[in-house]
Every structure is written in C-alpha cells, then in structure tokens.
Amino acid sequence: MAVNASPSPILSRPLAYGATSLGILALAWVLATSVLGWVGPEVLPSPLAVIARFANLIVEPFAGAALFGHVLASLERWSYGVFFAIVLGVPFGIFFAWVPWFRAVVNPVFETLRYIPPFAWVPIAILWFGASTATQAMVVFIAAFPACVINAQLGVQHVDNILVQAARVFGADQLNTLRRVVVPVATPSIFTGIRIAISNGWMALVGAELVVGKTGLGFLIAQGQQNDSVSTIFVGIIAIGVLGVLIDLCVQRLERRLMPWQLP
Amino acid sequence: MRRIANGNLVLVSAAACVVWIAVWAWITRSGGPVSSLFLPSPGDVVERFGRMWVKPYIGSTLLGHVFSSLSIVLAGWALGGIVGVPLGVAMAWWPRVKWLVFPIFQLIRPVPPLAWIPLTLVWMGIGEPARIFVVFIAALVPWLMNSMQAVGSVDPLLIDAGRTLGASDGKILTRIVCRTALPTLIAGARIALGNAWTTLVAAELLAATAGLGYVALNASRMLDTDVLVVAMLLIGLLGVLLSLLMKLATHVLAPWSLSQQKG
Structure with missing residues (x-):
C-alpha cells in the first residue's frame, strides 16, 4: 500500500493514473462547456474563459x-x-x-x-x-x-x-x-x-x-x-x-x- | 504544576471567573467607560437571552434558530460521512482508486471551504442546499482523510492471519479492518463536526434566512449588541456540546481506543 521512493517502472503507475484522472476531468470540463455547450457560462465557464478572465x-x-x-x-x-x-x-x-x-x-x-x-x-x-x-x-x-x-x-x-x-x-x-x-x-x-x-x-x-x-x-x-x-x-x-x-x-x-x- | 497545589488552582480559577464577570459588569455599567453599543453589560445579555426564548427575533425564537443551524450542520456532516467514508476506505483498499481520486482531491483541498460559498450561491441560490453543500465540503476532508488513514494503518499481519484462517475479503474488511480502524474513524468524525460547525457560521453570515450566524450579523447591523453577544456565546456553547457528544461517542463505540491512547 505504501509507495516508497525507489525509482522503478511500476512506480510511475500512480502518476499515470493521476494524470489520466486529471486529464479526464479537464476534458470533461472542456467538452461540457466549449464543445458541446451543455452548461452555459453563467453556471460553469470554460477553461479558456477562466484563463481569459485571469x-x-x-x-x-x-x-x-x-x-x-x-x-x-x-x-x-x-x-x-x-x-x-x-x-x-x-x-x-x-x-x-x-x-x-x-x-x-x-x-x-x-x-x-x-x-x-x-x-x-x-x-x-x-x-x-x-x-x-x-x-x-x-x-x-x-x-x-x-x-x-x-x-x-x-x-x-x-x-x-x-x-x-x-x-x-x-x-x-x-x-x-x-x-x-x-x-x-x-x-x-x-x-x-x-x-x-x-x-x-x-x-x-x-x-x-x-x-x-x-x-x-x-x-x-x-x-x-x-x-x-x-x-x-x-x-x-x-x-x-x-x-x-x-x-x-x-x-x-x-x-x-x-x-x-x-x-x- | 509547580509549587501551588491543584486544588488551590481550581479555587483561583473560580475566583478569577467571578472577578472577570465583575470587571465586565463594572466597565459596561450605565455611565461606565465602555458604551453598551460597544459591549453590552452581562445583565443585559442574560435578560436578552431570557427574552429571546419566548419572543421571536428576525423570524423565529432562539430555539428555532438553534434548530435551523443544527439541522444543517448535521445534514452536511452526515453527507460528508456518507460520501467520505466509503471513498476513503476504497482509496486505502484499492491503490488504483487512490491514484485516480487523490490528485483531484489534492487540487481542491487548499481552497478554504468558505471560498465555495459564492459559487454555491450562484449554483443553488440562497437556501438550505447551498449551506448544506458548503458544510459538506468542510466535513468531507477529515472524513475522507481519516478513513483512508484508518484502513491504511491496519497491521498487515492481522490481515494475513485472517486470510490464512480462510476469511474472505469481505470478512476481513468487516471483521478486522473496520474494528481496528474505528478509533481513527471516530476522530475524523469529530474533526469533521468541528469544521462543519465553524463553516456553517460563516455560511450563515452570507447565505441564510435563519440560524445563529444570521442572527449575529443582523444584530450587528441593527446595533443590538446584546443579541450579538447572546448569539456568539450560544455558538461557542453549541460547539462545546457537539465536541462533548463526539467524545461520548468515542467512549460508547470504541472504548478500547481510550486506553490505547494513554498507553
């Protein structure tokens, strides 16, 4: 269960999983707002809109x-x-x-x-x-x-x-x-x-x-x-x-x- | 600790209480150095406290506001447990779930729960769901972290022993893991409840039509300092009561953890 810090190919798996889940989240965000337009900007702005606003x-x-x-x-x-x-x-x-x-x-x-x-x-x-x-x-x-x-x-x-x-x-x-x-x-x-x-x-x-x-x-x-x-x-x-x-x-x-x- | 015996210190404390209240009463007396707009006198506070039980203040009596606050805290806290505990257990049990969920969690965690209030106001409007959601977010973190830690800290030897004796995965989870993990889990529940209470007060300042935080903010706007102090003291008192209740729960549900901590 505990992950120790020695480098081996298996240990990059947590990273891969993490990247996947964050990637899916970001993709869902983009899809729902910019591409498919399920949710309007008054509820959830697209990532681009947030960056532009920033x-x-x-x-x-x-x-x-x-x-x-x-x-x-x-x-x-x-x-x-x-x-x-x-x-x-x-x-x-x-x-x-x-x-x-x-x-x-x-x-x-x-x-x-x-x-x-x-x-x-x-x-x-x-x-x-x-x-x-x-x-x-x-x-x-x-x-x-x-x-x-x-x-x-x-x-x-x-x-x-x-x-x-x-x-x-x-x-x-x-x-x-x-x-x-x-x-x-x-x-x-x-x-x-x-x-x-x-x-x-x-x-x-x-x-x-x-x-x-x-x-x-x-x-x-x-x-x-x-x-x-x-x-x-x-x-x-x-x-x-x-x-x-x-x-x-x-x-x-x-x-x-x-x-x-x-x-x- | 040193020189003075413990019994004497209790006496000193008790005497100090009396002196503090006397000082409070003296500086806030009519014509005293502190105006009642700044700090009400203890007499005013007690009198107002009595009156608020029977006479409604902005919408309901004191008891009504207390119930409103408590019901939202309990709802948000319970919801945090319903989501947080299974998720935390799953994260500790299956590394893949942890790898998937933890990064998202880490991303959200540094944001104070209060910062969600404006967003929930936009999404849900002023009402109970918005407050419950904010309390839920505040309670979720300790629920999840502690249940994850609780399961993760179970001695692998016990699990191996269970397995050798032929227990199934499900049985190991309910019979070994859950029992060893209970004290940590309850500690998480206690922290979650404390967080929930603190956050609720803030949520009530912003998005409420009832509750003690709402009473406090209105009292401040209407310069009813005595009401304000009543609300503040009651918020503190209820916080203490909730924390005592959780300590009691530890005694009842996991009495073995208490001797463990001392040893």
Missing part, C-alpha cells in the same frame, strides 16, 4: 482594484493579524505553562472565547471597527491566536523536567532556565503552532472578506457572485488556493532553515 483581471481593475491589488490587500491584512497573533500568542503560551496561577486566572476567559469560531467574531468586529482593515485583521488574529498559545504551552509543558532541574542545579535563575533550556526545547512545538496559525488565518481572512470589505480576494469572489461572473469567482478561488499553498511552502522552507535538526 489575464483580464491582471490588467483591468474589477471591484476597485486589479487582481494584484486584491492579492496585496489580502496579504496585508493577513500579515497584520498573523503577526500580532504570533508576537502576543507565543509569549502568552509560554507564560501560561510556566506560571500556574496566571493560567488559572486567564484560562476561564481564554477557554470561553476560544470555542467561539473566528467567523462568529465577524459581526462584532464590524461593529467595533467598521469596514476597515482592522476588522479583517482582528478576525485573522482570532483565528491564529489560539494555535500559537496552545502549541507554545504544550511545548513548554512537555519539556523534560530533568533538564529544568539540571539547569537549576547549575545555578540558572528562572529567566535563564526559560531562555536557555525551555524555549529552545519547545521551539518545534511553537513552530507547529505558528504554521497552524498561518493557515487558519488565511482561511479566516477569506471568510471575513466575503462579508465585509472593499478589496481583497474574498471580496473579489463575492463581487463576482453579485455580478453573475462565475469566471471571476473561479479566478478568485484559484488565487486563494495557490496563495495558500505558496504560503505553506514558504513556512516549511523557513522551518527547515531554522531547525535543520527537526526535519528529514
């Missing part, structure tokens, strides 16, 4: 900006939200695990709020900040923050107590133990949290932009829907997916660079 959106503004402008607007909000989630969430999580009374005090609030999904915050964010960048950034923050806190906390909690005691025996104070022993050991877990936060934030951003905003990829597809331009929706969806994958790849790269001992 080229068109790059040069011509739609819904306030060209495609690149929407991408930048989305990325800007997303990076604000994720930045604050990491900068606040990671120390918060470390502190959470290290100082029991702090955790006891804050946990009831944290647990209550954590169970409210990020999108349920959209209406109240609109109320607080209006249709501004801050609204979307807040939703991204709320989606990303718990992952940072929880994984930092788990990382610190799972640090071997013997290491901590050894550091103490050698005369390290609390701060030094934390900085020299606990945080480095917890780093992989912290990074896992950051990675989850980054992708959660991206998903939440799309949701927030669908509801409120005047630019961004979510807004682009919402406008595509309002104008009955399905090809625009397709371009938007593809852009969101591709950017999501690219962001994840960048994070993986960074992870490998920063912690070469962690990954194969």
Whole structure:
C-alpha cells in the first residue's frame, strides 16, 4: 500500500493514473462547456474563459482594484493579524505553562472565547471597527491566536523536567532556565503552532472578506457572485488556493532553515 | 504544576471567573467607560437571552434558530460521512482508486471551504442546499482523510492471519479492518463536526434566512449588541456540546481506543 521512493517502472503507475484522472476531468470540463455547450457560462465557464478572465483581471481593475491589488490587500491584512497573533500568542503560551496561577486566572476567559469560531467574531468586529482593515485583521488574529498559545504551552509543558532541574542545579535563575533550556526545547512545538496559525488565518481572512470589505480576494469572489461572473469567482478561488499553498511552502522552507535538526 | 497545589488552582480559577464577570459588569455599567453599543453589560445579555426564548427575533425564537443551524450542520456532516467514508476506505483498499481520486482531491483541498460559498450561491441560490453543500465540503476532508488513514494503518499481519484462517475479503474488511480502524474513524468524525460547525457560521453570515450566524450579523447591523453577544456565546456553547457528544461517542463505540491512547 505504501509507495516508497525507489525509482522503478511500476512506480510511475500512480502518476499515470493521476494524470489520466486529471486529464479526464479537464476534458470533461472542456467538452461540457466549449464543445458541446451543455452548461452555459453563467453556471460553469470554460477553461479558456477562466484563463481569459485571469489575464483580464491582471490588467483591468474589477471591484476597485486589479487582481494584484486584491492579492496585496489580502496579504496585508493577513500579515497584520498573523503577526500580532504570533508576537502576543507565543509569549502568552509560554507564560501560561510556566506560571500556574496566571493560567488559572486567564484560562476561564481564554477557554470561553476560544470555542467561539473566528467567523462568529465577524459581526462584532464590524461593529467595533467598521469596514476597515482592522476588522479583517482582528478576525485573522482570532483565528491564529489560539494555535500559537496552545502549541507554545504544550511545548513548554512537555519539556523534560530533568533538564529544568539540571539547569537549576547549575545555578540558572528562572529567566535563564526559560531562555536557555525551555524555549529552545519547545521551539518545534511553537513552530507547529505558528504554521497552524498561518493557515487558519488565511482561511479566516477569506471568510471575513466575503462579508465585509472593499478589496481583497474574498471580496473579489463575492463581487463576482453579485455580478453573475462565475469566471471571476473561479479566478478568485484559484488565487486563494495557490496563495495558500505558496504560503505553506514558504513556512516549511523557513522551518527547515531554522531547525535543520527537526526535519528529514 | 509547580509549587501551588491543584486544588488551590481550581479555587483561583473560580475566583478569577467571578472577578472577570465583575470587571465586565463594572466597565459596561450605565455611565461606565465602555458604551453598551460597544459591549453590552452581562445583565443585559442574560435578560436578552431570557427574552429571546419566548419572543421571536428576525423570524423565529432562539430555539428555532438553534434548530435551523443544527439541522444543517448535521445534514452536511452526515453527507460528508456518507460520501467520505466509503471513498476513503476504497482509496486505502484499492491503490488504483487512490491514484485516480487523490490528485483531484489534492487540487481542491487548499481552497478554504468558505471560498465555495459564492459559487454555491450562484449554483443553488440562497437556501438550505447551498449551506448544506458548503458544510459538506468542510466535513468531507477529515472524513475522507481519516478513513483512508484508518484502513491504511491496519497491521498487515492481522490481515494475513485472517486470510490464512480462510476469511474472505469481505470478512476481513468487516471483521478486522473496520474494528481496528474505528478509533481513527471516530476522530475524523469529530474533526469533521468541528469544521462543519465553524463553516456553517460563516455560511450563515452570507447565505441564510435563519440560524445563529444570521442572527449575529443582523444584530450587528441593527446595533443590538446584546443579541450579538447572546448569539456568539450560544455558538461557542453549541460547539462545546457537539465536541462533548463526539467524545461520548468515542467512549460508547470504541472504548478500547481510550486506553490505547494513554498507553
């Protein structure tokens, strides 16, 4: 069942099957839309129409900006939200695990709020900040923050107590133990949290932009829907997916660079 | 963990709860620093919560909105299971099915389920089918991935033993594979339900005429902050309840998995 990576002619079979199924899908798409015309462009645009729309959106503004402008607007909000989630969430999580009374005090609030999904915050964010960048950034923050806190906390909690005691025996104070022993050991877990936060934030951003905003990829597809331009929706969806994958790849790269001992 | 005993920490937590609510009440009191348009006082929220049980708010009572949300979540979640589990099992059992389906799946997976909402609105209009479809997409991924993993992780030795003892393919699937795979499958069901709930709230913000997300967005537009907070807390509470129910299901359906996890 498991496919290992040694090169042999049989192992290209999965690839062949994959290519076949994707090819059939693409062929069906072309046949149904362009050749046979079973489904009209108001339901499913042809691949050519999507490509043409993509080229068109790059040069011509739609819904306030060209495609690149929407991408930048989305990325800007997303990076604000994720930045604050990491900068606040990671120390918060470390502190959470290290100082029991702090955790006891804050946990009831944290647990209550954590169970409210990020999108349920959209209406109240609109109320607080209006249709501004801050609204979307807040939703991204709320989606990303718990992952940072929880994984930092788990990382610190799972640090071997013997290491901590050894550091103490050698005369390290609390701060030094934390900085020299606990945080480095917890780093992989912290990074896992950051990675989850980054992708959660991206998903939440799309949701927030669908509801409120005047630019961004979510807004682009919402406008595509309002104008009955399905090809625009397709371009938007593809852009969101591709950017999501690219962001994840960048994070993986960074992870490998920063912690070469962690990954194969 | 350190120095303070566990019992004391529970006390600290309980005291903290009281203090937090007191702070909330104090800052939102009439004439206080935070206006009720920004954040309602706890008293207002409780009062509004009581009133919404009996008096309809945009179309139905609170219970009606809860039912509307829950029925769509369950429908989308169940549909995800009906499609996802057989497909996942087939993908793990016959490599060819996996080779055929997996690339398409990988192509669709990076797109957040929410991004499908505008497309479903065009295809199906504002209504229950559109919401069920979006929830279905959100639930399908964990259902499928976990059932595939569940079957794939079965010890081949057990299968060989079954075969040696003369079991047919069908029997091996039902008697060995399904039983070993159940815990992973239930974990998938739990993740699927969580995803479904989160996604439903977003879908209700965009394409609904009932449900808690719809209530929340309308409350925000009409500046009914107390209604908004009621809806948010209820969404959180129902999320917790659904997750507890799934934990209970694990206890009932696959009790052996619990001791396994600890060991």
